[in-house]
Amino acid sequence: MDKKAFFKLTYGLFVVGVEFEGQLNGCIINTAAQATSEPGRLVATMLKTNLTTELITKKGSMAVSVLSMDCPLDKIAHFGMQSGRTKEKFAGIPFEKDERGNPYIVEGTIARFSCRVEQTIDLGSHYLFICEVENCQTTGQQEPITYADYRKMKSGGAPKKPADAAAAGSEGASGGQAKQGKWVCSICHYVYDGEIPFEELPADWRCPVCQRGKEVFVLET
Ligand SMILES: Cc1cc2nc3c(=O)[nH]c(=O)nc-3n(C[C@H](O)[C@H](O)[C@H](O)COP(=O)(O)O)c2cc1C
Incomplete structure (x- = not known):
């Protein structure tokens, strides 16, 4: 099976935010999609190990x-490459709260949805949340970023600003590795950028973001 086929699917990029008992957190997902229009429903597929997922299961809603x-790459890395277990992710990020108190970001975004979880389906590594949209709003007029745009920008393909190019470099997706290909986690999209060649990492090495093993990494050339 050629797992790179999964990268040919078209996705958007989203920040899912949640507040539970005073704790705010959020993470990047690319798996949000509209499921039905009457009533309005969204689905989202989320790693069980994410703090955001844990808080959503407790709260039963999310933004x-x-x-x-125009969302900078470093903001995507901020929400998508580190966990709220070690970092207060909303500190210093402009946000507002929706009707259920869940945070949505207001810069580099074009819409927000307030979602109540109707059903949770256990997919093993992930939960699939099926959500009723309780409210939604347009927050900007830019074009939505797709997951393909993000991957192109990360590999140095026409970043819009010098700051973005720097952010792409700091995530290790540019430079020498980009020429030979890069190892990407097919679960959480972390791009390996360590000093040791990926092939030489020990068999029990784990993705620093989602903790899955080497076998879920795909070489992208
Ligand atoms: C481009 C990109 C797409 C991602 N898509 C998803 C996704 O669809 N579902 C998911 O659970 N995690 C996804 N992740 C990974 C989470 O954002 C990541 O594991 C995050 O560190 C979780 O943070 P938390 O522990 O604070 O919730 C994605 C990350 C990136 C960079």
Whole structure:
């Protein structure tokens, strides 16, 4: 099976935010999609190990921010490459709270959805949340960023600003590795950027973001 086929599917990029008992957290997902229009429903597939997922299962609701083309790469890395277990992710990020108190970001976004979880389906590594949209709003007029745009920008393909290029470099997706290909986690999209060649990492090495083994990494050339 050629797992790179999964990268040919078209996705957007989103920040899912949640507040539970005073704790705010959020993470990047690319798996939000509309499921039905009457009533309005969204689905989202989320790693069980994410703090955001844990808080959503407790709260039963979440806010989804739709990211735009002017969202800087470092903001995507901020929410998608580190966990709220070790970092207060909303500190210093402009946000507002929805009707259920869940945070949505207001810069680099074009829409927000307030979602109540109707059903949770256990997919093993992930939960699939099926959500009723209780409210939604347009927050900007830019084009939405797609997951393909993000991957192109990360590999140095026409970043919009010098700051974005720097952010792409700091995530290790540019430079020498990009020429030979890079190892990407097919679960959480972490791009390996360590000093040791990926092939030489020990068999029990784990993705620092989602903790899955080497076998879920795909070489992208
Ligand atoms: C481009 C991109 C797409 C991602 N898509 C998803 C996704 O669809 N579902 C998911 O659970 N995690 C996804 N992740 C990974 C989470 O954002 C990541 O594990 C995050 O560190 C979790 O943070 P938390 O522990 O604070 O919730 C994605 C990350 C990136 C960079």
